[in-house]
Amino acid sequence: MTDPLDADVDALLEGVRAATVSMDDFRITPDTLRHQAGVARTHANGQLAENFERAAELVDVPDAEVLALYELLRPRRATADELEEAAASLEARGAVRNAALVREAAAVHARRGLLRTR
Amino acid sequence: MTAGRLGRFRFMDQQRVNLDGFAVEDAALGLVAFGSPDDPEPSLVVRDGRVVELDGRAEADFDVVDEFVARHGIDLDVADEAMSTPDLALARMLVDPGVPRAEVVRLVAGTTPAKLARVLTLLRPAELTMAMTKMRARRTPSNQAHVTNRSDDPLLLAADAATAAAFGFREIETTVPVAGDAPSNAVAVSVGAAVGSPGVLVQCSVEEATELALGMRGLVSYAETVSLYGTEQIFVDGDDTPWSKAFLTSAYASRGVKMRVTSGGGAEALMGGAEGRSMFYLEARCVALARAIGAQGVQNGGIDSASVAGAVPRGVRSLMAENLMVMARGLEACTGNDALMSESDVRRTSRTMPIFLAGTDFVCSGFGSIQRYDNMFGPSQWNAEDIDDYLVMQRDWGVDGGLRTAEHDDVARLRQRAVEAVQAVYRHLGLADLDDVWAAQAVDAAGSKDVPAADLMAPLTASRMITETGLTMVDVVAALDVCGFDEEARRLLRLLRARVAGDYLQTAAIFDEDFGVLSLVTDPNDYAGPGTGYEPTPARQAQIDAVRQQRSVADLRAEQAHGASDRLRVVGPAAAGSDPRDVVIGVSPAVGRAIWTTLSGLAVVDVLDELLAGLEEEGCRGRIVRVNDTIDLGLVGLTAARLAGSGIGIGLQAKGTALIHRRDLSPLANLELYSVAPTVDGPLYRLLGSNAGRHAKGATPEPARNPYSDEAIEARYHTKVVSLVAIERTCSGTTPPEQLELA
Numbered sequence: 001m002t003d004p005l006d007a008d009v010d011a012l013l014e015g016v017r018a019a020t021v022s023m024d025d026f027r028i029t030p031d032t033l034r035h036q037a038g039v040a041r042t043h044a045n046g047q048l049a050e051n052f053e054r055a056a057e058l059v060d061v062p063d064a065e066v067l068a069l070y071e072l073l074r075p076r077r078a079t080a081d082e083l084e085e086a087a088a089s090l091e092a093r094g095a096v097r098n099a100a101l102v103r104e105a106a107a108v109h110a111r112r113g114l115l116r117t118r
Numbered sequence: 119m120t121a122g123r124l125g126r127f128r129f130m131d132q133q134r135v136n137l138d139g140f141a142v143e144d145a146a147l148g149l150v151a152f153g154s155p156d157d158p159e160p161s162l163v164v165r166d167g168r169v170v171e172l173d174g175r176a177e178a179d180f181d182v183v184d185e186f187v188a189r190h191g192i193d194l195d196v197a198d199e200a201m202s203t204p205d206l207a208l209a210r211m212l213v214d215p216g217v218p219r220a221e222v223v224r225l226v227a228g229t230t231p232a233k234l235a236r237v238l239t240l241l242r243p244a245e246l247t248m249a250m251t252k253m254r255a256r257r258t259p260s261n262q263a264h265v266t267n268r269s270d271d272p273l274l275l276a277a278d279a280a281t282a283a284a285f286g287f288r289e290i291e292t293t294v295p296v297a298g299d300a301p302s303n304a305v306a307v308s309v310g311a312a313v314g315s316p317g318v319l320v321q322c323s324v325e326e327a328t329e330l331a332l333g334m335r336g337l338v339s340y341a342e343t344v345s346l347y348g349t350e351q352i353f354v355d356g357d358d359t360p361w362s363k364a365f366l367t368s369a370y371a372s373r374g375v376k377m378r379v380t381s382g383g384g385a386e387a388l389m390g391g392a393e394g395r396s397m398f399y400l401e402a403r404c405v406a407l408a409r410a411i412g413a414q415g416v417q418n419g420g421i422d423s424a425s426v427a428g429a430v431p432r433g434v435r436s437l438m439a440e441n442l443m444v445m446a447r448g449l450e451a452c453t454g455n456d457a458l459m460s461e462s463d464v465r466r467t468s469r470t471m472p473i474f475l476a477g478t479d480f481v482c483s484g485f486g487s488i489q490r491y492d493n494m495f496g497p498s499q500w501n502a503e504d505i506d507d508y509l510v511m512q513r514d515w516g517v518d519g520g521l522r523t524a525e526h527d528d529v530a531r532l533r534q535r536a537v538e539a540v541q542a543v544y545r546h547l548g549l550a551d552l553d554d555v556w557a558a559q560a561v562d563a564a565g566s567k568d569v570p571a572a573d574l575m576a577p578l579t580a581s582r583m584i585t586e587t588g589l590t591m592v593d594v595v596a597a598l599d600v601c602g603f604d605e606e607a608r609r610l611l612r613l614l615r616a617r618v619a620g621d622y623l624q625t626a627a628i629f630d631e632d633f634g635v636l637s638l639v640t641d642p643n644d645y646a647g648p649g650t651g652y653e654p655t656p657a658r659q660a661q662i663d664a665v666r667q668q669r670s671v672a673d674l675r676a677e678q679a680h681g682a683s684d685r686l687r688v689v690g691p692a693a694a695g696s697d698p699r700d701v702v703i704g705v706s707p708a709v710g711r712a713i714w715t716t717l718s719g720l721a722v723v724d725v726l727d728e729l730l731a732g733l734e735e736e737g738c739r740g741r742i743v744r745v746n747d748t749i750d751l752g753l754v755g756l757t758a759a760r761l762a763g764s765g766i767g768i769g770l771q772a773k774g775t776a777l778i779h780r781r782d783l784s785p786l787a788n789l790e791l792y793s794v795a796p797t798v799d800g801p802l803y804r805l806l807g808s809n810a811g812r813h814a815k816g817a818t819p820e821p822a823r824n825p826y827s828d829e830a831i832e833a834r835y836h837t838k839v840v841s842l843v844a845i846e847r848t849c850s851g852t853t854p855p856e857q858l859e860l861a
Contacts, residue, residue, distance in 0.1 A: 012615065
């Protein structure tokens, strides 16, 4: 079962019974998120669109890494180097918007004393 | 001058509103709703497409909130136009039904926090209501419930979630008194909600990362507890920065999970970090930031600090203006009316009323659908104690506040099924064995105090299992299906499938009961003055109107028929008496025909017994005559008096109103009137009988006082009176007076 959007609910339920359906089958795709970004822009919310575009880049990032990245962005969790490392890693996977967000955070966190200092 | 405090003030001091705290405005402490002297002048300087000054602060001095808003929050294409539009002109656009919502949203996108705060400060309460009617994102209003309890009892959570869904709530928020119980609560509430209605969204409010993890595993279907603050210090105290929140927002979207953020005026003052700014200005920063990070919606309107705002002048007004600000920035507004902000029923109703009338995406960002004591967020502004009030308010004003009447038997069936479903799922997944005594108590319970059989360790153990085994909503669906709850399994599957489509990520999205998405995109608010905008469908209007307490004449007739007695029978036409001890009890047309019980709950025949006994005490002889040609009590009594040998008559309406009459008086004059039928009891009817006897003998009657009550007697009985009078009228005719016999 790869595309639950097209499967009716009964077929999905069959998949659950046969254990061929898992949480991974209920993942939104980057394309769908980019489509939703377009809808948001049409409805005059560019920031919501940006958010969906950042989200599109995170779809394939594993849950544990997403949680770890969130943790890294909290106050005084990361050094400038650690944030740069995370940004580079995201960038290498094409997650350019998220990389830019992390780099922006690094700069502002540095200016406002919100980096981990040791 | 009296020495002590006046009785009038001692009495006033005791009223509940005086339990509330009221603060003298103190801008230094942030105890000011609108317009602190330290609030900045609105300003925006853009150089080479980059904001270099925002609300009086230069780029180099930006704190984290300024910085994020400056980089992401302001639409620079309209900024010049927006910032140069006079405050009053913008304020009028918000209210004017001729200016489309989209036009206001377009322009507001170019305003700074201080500018928008200034504009909204100009709106008076009725204008806020008008603006809200137009500016909310979704056309169809809705409401959100809290479902929690003191023991994290999964069976009671499931039963109460099903109940909340039955009453119409489209989002349910749970939380935990014991942090470790979160996964169990999320599962129990999700299953219960799915039993109650298709498409109800569920969240579990816990620490940010934990909440996200629950969302990733499908155990919740939206998130809300992503808090924003208006100052850097408090933001950082909350263990986040705007960048971590922006990332979190994207993380939810990347898993196809709806989320909104939370803020609210007074939070910074409460945490001692308002920096001398007004509550409303700081909230304006939060709302601008919410838009900047790309959140689709905001829960605000004080929330946990609503009572701080409520303590200062115009604070309640500022809470409503906060909600409108969210709408003006084009976001979903989940409009507070959440934490209880007053001990006074009058005051808390007043706080909610204009928002309720305008209608919002979620009128309450947490209506406590459970009892106050079970609300683990603390008591709400509205609670299970108030559900009937709220339903009646909807009916009174013809307003859709998101709720509907739920019938007793339907709720009983749903609670039973919800409890059985969670019992079965927990057993099947090896999470816990929740026994039948506990289950039966949970089905019946009005709150956790009614469930002594609950095992407090069970949710913790179940939660550990859920976490350790990596259980997901797909496992819950499978368990439901195997255990015979395939309908609920389908409903939860459809919620999971909705993540893939992503349509419910759009602004103000909820599901209807057919899993149709209602949002800014699919159901945009199109209010443009009278005759436009949201109007309940006829079916929805019928739901709003049909509160379970309403009664028709037919209902009352059937209820009266239950009390029918065979003790009264017609003897024949009534004749005039000549015995000076003859007192006639004239009864109205419905007596012995259709009305058998008075408004005080006495059987009419028992009332007649009392009247006859009272007459007998005075040595008089009572005779019962039914007067058929009038329902006017004065005329009934006068007709009786004219037939009586003594010239004294008693008039008795079937509903219990009674009087004593004399043959030479005019119909509307009478000797004694017992007008408040609901409060006339047996002894008083007996006194009435004996006083009639004394009038007949020329003796002095004992003064009868109508019992006084401070209850809303008229509210309780007037609708019944209208129906009872209608029944009387159908019983009346041209038949001459008849003598009745009481066996």
